Amino acid sequence: MARLRYIRLSPHRPAVVDGNVEWRPVINQIEHPRIPVLVWENAGPWREANLWAMQRVMEREVHPDTVRANMNSLLMYARWLEETDTSWWDFPVKKADRCLVRFRGFVIKMRDADTIAPSTASQRMRDVINFYRWLQASSFLKSSWPLWQERTINIRFVSSVGFERTMSVQTTDLHIPNRKSIGEKLEDGLLPVSADDRDQIISFVHSNGSWELYLLLTLGFYTGMRIGTLCDLKIDTIRNATPEPLNPNMYRIAVGPGARPSVKTKFGVTGSPWITAEHRDLLLRYIVSPRRQVRVKKATADSKNLVFLTKNGNPYVSGDSERSSAINVEVYTMRRKAAAQRLKVFQGFYFHRSRATFATQLTSILLPIAGVAPTLGVVMEAMLHKDEMTTLKYIKFVQRSPMKEAMANEFTKAFMGAIEAKDQTDEG
Numbered sequence: 001m002a003r004l005r006y007i008r009l010s011p012h013r014p015a016v017v018d019g020n021v022e023w024r025p026v027i028n029q030i031e032h033p034r035i036p037v038l039v040w041e042n043a044g045p046w047r048e049a050n051l052w053a054m055q056r057v058m059e060r061e062v063h064p065d066t067v068r069a070n071m072n073s074l075l076m077y078a079r080w081l082e083e084t085d086t087s088w089w090d091f092p093v094k095k096a097d098r099c100l101v102r103f104r105g106f107v108i109k110m111r112d113a114d115t116i117a118p119s120t121a122s123q124r125m126r127d128v129i130n131f132y133r134w135l136q137a138s139s140f141l142k143s144s145w146p147l148w149q150e151r152t153i154n155i156r157f158v159s160s161v162g163f164e165r166t167m168s169v170q171t172t173d174l175h176i177p178n179r180k181s182i183g184e185k186l187e188d189g190l191l192p193v194s195a196d197d198r199d200q201i202i203s204f205v206h207s208n209g210s211w212e213l214y215l216l217l218t219l220g221f222y223t224g225m226r227i228g229t230l231c232d233l234k235i236d237t238i239r240n241a242t243p244e245p246l247n248p249n250m251y252r253i254a255v256g257p258g259a260r261p262s263v264k265t266k267f268g269v270t271g272s273p274w275i276t277a278e279h280r281d282l283l284l285r286y287i288v289s290p291r292r293q294v295r296v297k298k299a300t301a302d303s304k305n306l307v308f309l310t311k312n313g314n315p316y317v318s319g320d321s322e323r324s325s326a327i328n329v330e331v332y333t334m335r336r337k338a339a340a341q342r343l344k345v346f347q348g349f350y351f352h353r354s355r356a357t358f359a360t361q362l363t364s365i366l367l368p369i370a371g372v373a374p375t376l377g378v379v380m381e382a383m384l385h386k387d388e389m390t391t392l393k394y395i396k397f398v399q400r401s402p403m404k405e406a407m408a409n410e411f412t413k414a415f416m417g418a419i420e421a422k423d424q425t426d427e428g
Contacts, residue, residue, distance in 0.1 A: 001041055001079050001083075002041055002075060002081075003039055004038060004039070004071060004075050005037050006034045006035065006037070009031065009032040009035040009058075010031045010032075011025065011026040011029035011031075012024060032057055034064070034318060035053060035067070036053060036067065036071040040078065040082070046078060048088075048135060048140050049078075049131065053067050070127045070131070073128055074131060076107075077128050080103055080106055081103075084102070089141055091143050091145075098147070100128070100129070103128065107121050107124055107176060114348070118178050121178075122178040124176075125174060125175065126176075129148070129174060148174045149172060149173040150170060150171075151170070153168070154166050155168075186359070190353055190355065190356035191353065195361065200345045201346065202214070204334065204338060204346070209330060211286070211291060212308055213327065213330045215283065215308070216230050216308065216316075216327065216351075217354060218282075219275070219279060220358070221354045221357055222275075222276060223275055223279075223358065224358035224362070225255070226352070226355060227317065227324055228317050229266075230308070231306075231308055231316035231317040232306070232317065233253075233308065234305050234307065235305050237253050237254065237259070237307070238307060239284070242272075249276060249277045249278075250276060250277065251276070251277060252272040252273070252274060253273060253275055254272050255272070255273065256269055256271055257270060261305070264317075265384055266384075269384045271381060272381075283307060295309040295312075295313050298312055310326050324351075328350075334346060335347075359379060359382075359394045363375060363394045363398045364398050364401075366378055372395060375395060376391055379391050379395075
């Protein structure tokens with residue numbers, strides 16, 4: 001299937017010197033260490049998509065992270081094109097047979113099946129449409145009829161000084177509305193798993209997964225750190241952990257751009273999340289283990305100080321990304337193994353839910369003891385939230401949980417009572 005590869009983009013220009021062509025670095029251009037390129041299943045590049053990405057980076061239209069996100073959308077589109085044996089320039093007269101219309105239907109099915117989030121579905125389609133806009137503007141694609149119907153939507157809003165304004169937004173009939181599912185969601189649209197499910201997940205990974213996935217998932221469930229932060233932990237980060245003064249079984253590790261050594265965090269927040277003494281000791285043993293040393297030998301000099309390395313000696317997360325394809329593949333493998341054993345706790349589980357689970361359980365412990373204000377401060381510090389609104393979602397979620405549980409119990413009693421009454425009537 002199609003895949004993304006990452007290259008180091010160093011802009012050069014041709015120069016003729018003594019009758020020979022030489023490629024010289026462009027003086028005013030920045031070197032980009034991680035630019036995505038799309039490769040088809042046959043190992044050939046998708047030249048138009050790669051040119052779109054390179055042009056946007058070179059002309060500094062958008063941040064490289066945005067380009068990487070856009071190319072992830074095109075990756076999904078490219079894989080669909082391969083699976084359906086469709087050409088990206090396939091626009092017949094019949095609208096229903098056009099590649100973009102068919103792909104839109106595929107994305108909607110993925111959204112309705114909860115395979116991707118509504119926001120992801122909207123983003124995927126939007127990125128693909130923007131790519132086709134560029135194809136038309138660059139004369140790479142010409143059609144005798146419109147590829148879609150343009151629409152203009154007027155959005156009214158009130159400015160900061162109280163004046164009403166109207167903003168016109170251009171959209172198309174291929175747009176997929178971001179219709180969020182009803183119900184409570186925490187940060188990033190997450191939902192926690194129960195303590196019992198957490199323990200089953202950790203136990204299953206311990207028996208069936210890699211040692212690295214077991215350690216990372218355990219840390220995710222018991223520290224709440226994001227995958228990008230966990231995969232960027234340094235050896236000295238663990239060795240320099242400081243004991244919590246009031247609890248000898250807890251340590252604090254320094255993360256963020258202000259830590260030494262620095263550890264990546266979302267939004268560049270610097271903080272000191274907790275880690276248990278047991279987990280710290282487990283990591284210290286892993287750091288010097290023969291298993292890790294084999295990986296260190298394959299690693300580059302810049303990566304040898306990372307706690308976690310893939311079997312090929314590479315970082316689990318590269319650049320400024322918050323995603324790890326290696327971890328995603330392992331979690332997917334665990335879901336398949338669990339399904340084969342009819343273990344349901346892995347249904348709909350992905351790594352980031354470990355973060356929501358930690359925050360929810362920490363809030364549940366603190367709220368009855370300390371109240372809202374102290375709990376807000378502690379959870380915000382532990383989760384490295386940049387604002388209080390994100391932390392408040394967890395507090396409201398926990399506060400409403402007993403009410404939901406009581407309602408569920410009462411409903412069950414009433415429902416079972418109705419069934420028993422019906423059975424007695426039938427017998428009579």
